[in-house]
Amino acid sequence: MSRRRLVVEADGGSRGNPGVAGYGALVRDGADGRVLWEGAAPLGKESNNVAEYSGLIAGLRAVLRIDAGADVEVRMDSKLVVEQMAGRWKIKHPDMRQLALEARDLASQVSAAGGSVSFTWIPRERNKDADALSNDGMDGRTIDRMLGPDREGASAATMDEFIDEVVDEVIDPVPSPAPVSPGEGNPTRIVLVRHGVTDFTVASRLDGRGGADPGLNTAGQAQAAAAGRATAHLLGGSPARVVTSSLARAVQTGAAVADAIGVEATVDRDWDEQDFGDWDGQSIPDLVRDEAEALLALRADPAYARPGGESHDQLAARVVAAFERVVAAGGTTVVVCHRKPIMCVLAHVLGIPHDKVWRLAAAPGSLTALEVWPDGNVSVAFTNRT
Structure with missing residues (x-):
């Protein structure tokens, strides 16, 4: 039986580099392009590269929640992160090495579950959804939203859908x-x-x-x-x-x-x-x-x-x-x-x-x-x- 295909689109940014930073990421179904999860978060004062790696890590964590054994393609407009994760460029900065180790550990968990992770560079104009989420993060918004399958016409929510709703995070801070x-x-x-x-x-x-x-x-x-x-x-x-x-x-x-x-x-x-x-x-x-x-x-x-x-x-x-x-x-x-x-x-x-x-x-x-x-x-x- 063929494995499920998932696509991670991730980005991060910093207004000042270093400056007010945030990341954004989403996971799509590789077969039909549906967004299954989207996330964003502020990072305080950080560099662009820290923010980009943070988006990658958030996307891979979401993959483990959705289907740890999937074949995953990570798409990013950061040439640096893609080349470093592919092992073609060296990682000199200590902060980048630590984040790369965390990302590689998450990728290893996917591999251990029977899946795979590959990395693809894409132009910035093809990464607009993740870029918009990263701007939400820089604006101070936290998003952790599991969207799940289309529920139109469903008679009752499944347990998986119920759990997805439970772990959804609010976009803006609100009273309990x-x-x-x-x-x-x-x-x-x-x-x-x-x-x-x-x-x-x-x-x-x-x-x-x-x-x-x-x-x-x-x-x-x-x-x-x-x-x-x-x-x-x-x-x-x-x-x-x-x-x-x-x-x-x-x-x-x-x-x-x-x-x-x-x-x-x-x-x-x-x-x-x-x-x-x-x-x-x-x-x-x-x-x-x-x-x-x-x-x-x-x-x-x-x-x-x-x-x-x-x-x-x-x-x-x-x-x-x-x-x-x-x-x-x-x-x-x-x-x-x-x-x-x-x-x-x-x-x-x-x-x-x-x-x-x-x-x-x-x-x-x-x-x-x-x-x-x-x-x-x-x-x-x-x-x-x-």
Whole structure:
């Protein structure tokens, strides 16, 4: 059976180079040209090249959410990025090398799933859709919109379509929407914050609760500070608690968030990242090359655990227990943790099966907000907002 074909169109820009930067990207169905996903985000003060690579990375992440085993053609009007990713031009700038490593890791995940990634340069006039999205990013807009198949005439939404709607991000910052079917009383409000990046994050190394436990690097510290400002703005002076995992990157990010809202953070180890056992600290590209079958098992089989580590099911059990403690406490709690615990919470409250959980994005420094009502109703106000 032939593999699905997907096309990524990506771009990025900077008003000043470096200056106010943003990226834009979209994924099309290779057969009929339909747009399946589109995204954009601001990047602060960065160069054009950083923005272009960021658009590429966002597009490849979306591919993994849509069909990790597809044959993917990446189209960009950046000759530099295309030639560097194709291996024909050297990458001299350290920032570019780190971003290229992240993009190559994502491409390796596609290859490990049975797909392929190729890169094509196109003239700027053929990249207008991605360029328009990158301007949205430079204007401060965040977009993460999974469009899915045409629903005209459909009698009911499929589970995949429902999940796509759940992970859609709003274009402009807006107040949290009213909850769906609220019960009596006040809701418990929970803000989930993912930690900023470390050198392990940049180098695409597995980093669980049993590993080296690196702290934030310079970029991660900036993300933590930004997450603190965003949280303070979201809360608008309302009282809140801050809880973090026990891992250094979460503790440091949590300290920045707690400082921004004027409280002291507490630690709950049940919010730690998954323990990857003998793979903690291992390079993901190396595992893709040498341990592809086992790596896919770690991703796809909730009962699979590495020697000395824990399975996704074991991770989910402790995270859900920690989540329920937060709900029982009432009020507002900001939890600073990791990508997989955030995925576990969203899967738990939305009933998302394990084979779909990787569709849930949680970027470093991002915020996800929920409201839990006394009768058990849950409203996901937004996800993955940076």
